[in-house]
Amino acid sequence: MPFKADEAVRINAIENDTPLSYKKLNQLIHDEIEKGNKRIILDNVAGQRFIGAALHGDIKIYINGVPGNDLGIFMDGPKIYVNGNSEDQVGNTMNSGKIVINGNTGDVTGLSARGGEIFIKGSVGYRVGIHVKEYKGKMPKLVIGGVCKEYFGEYMAGGMLIVLGLKISDNTIEEIDDQKYGNCLGSGIHGGSIFIRTEDVPEHMLGIGAKVIDLTEKDNKRIQPYIEEFCTYFGVKEEIIWKKSFKKIVPASKRPYGSNYCIDLV
The missing domain is CATH 3.30.110 (Translation Initiation Factor IF3)
Known part of the structure; x- marks a missing residue:
């Protein structure tokens, strides 16, 4: 609708x-x-x-x-609703507010976002969520109804990214059976969390510095309000979402490239 x-x-x-x-x-x-x-x-x-x-x-x-x-670049508070698709870099360096896309978005959605919320009915392109960060009470959240491509959540320093893996139309909701994410998932992540609605994330699909873990009950409660809001926008019954479990991608360390830094410069 x-x-x-x-x-x-x-x-x-x-x-x-x-x-x-x-x-x-x-x-x-x-x-x-x-x-x-x-x-x-x-x-x-x-x-x-x-x-x-x-x-x-x-x-x-x-x-x-x-x-x-x-x-919505540098936006601080407003709400934007799009009846259609959007091109690249939605919510670039967004500080607060809300962007709701009744379609797909392109590459680098949420680039360096510092806060606010982005809800996308469909799928997204490459390097979405790159450099998102959080500080104290400010935390960006992206909820994606479809799938994401390579380097999702690259260099994440904070925030929450959620991928549902659904094909949503006005009258039907279907599971996307193909892979819901691309290679190098969470490459360079050193903060924040990625939640993928899938039963498994093979280790070879993870980027440098990322690891996959199961969700706790606390995690489920943490993402539930944003899933509920997504369902309200796009006419999805929330119980459909919870028929499948999620996997959580988090940093393996705070310095994913620490072994590559120069120690002796002489």
Whole structure:
């Protein structure tokens, strides 16, 4: 089901059959916010970059179309809902807020995120969750309904990544029987946790510095609120998720490349 706003200002991202430049579209968004409008619908979005860049506060943006790279970059507080797919680097260096994608995203989603939440109905590309980090009460969370590709959670320093391995459409929910993740899973991880809804993660699929363990009851309780929220957004019955167990990928040490550092420089 598409995300809808009851009362909002509408901006058309196409003019005379030509997509607006990303600069013009973003300026129109800022103009409306300066007028006090905090609920905005963007129609016919066609690859414009930097939507929601550095916005903060109680703002909601509903996007009909496909936003370009760096959706929600540096965002601190707003909520963005996308009826469609999104391109690369969603939530780049995001500080807080929420991004919900009713489709797939490209590569490097969540790059260096410091907080906030990203929910993706479908699948994601390469190097998703790279360099995510957490500090005190701030912790980024990514929940992915489909599958992820290689180098998922690379160099993680904190945060929580969850992969469900489902193919979700409006009327059906199917298990994805193929592999739910790519090679080099958690390569260089030294903080945070990756949760994969699967019965096994072979050691040869792990990246340097990563290890796989079983979940505890505490882990299940920890991820449950985010799975529940994901199910609310995309019309999934939560009991379907829990029919399969999860595996948890965590750091094997705090210095995964410690043996490669130079000791004697003379």
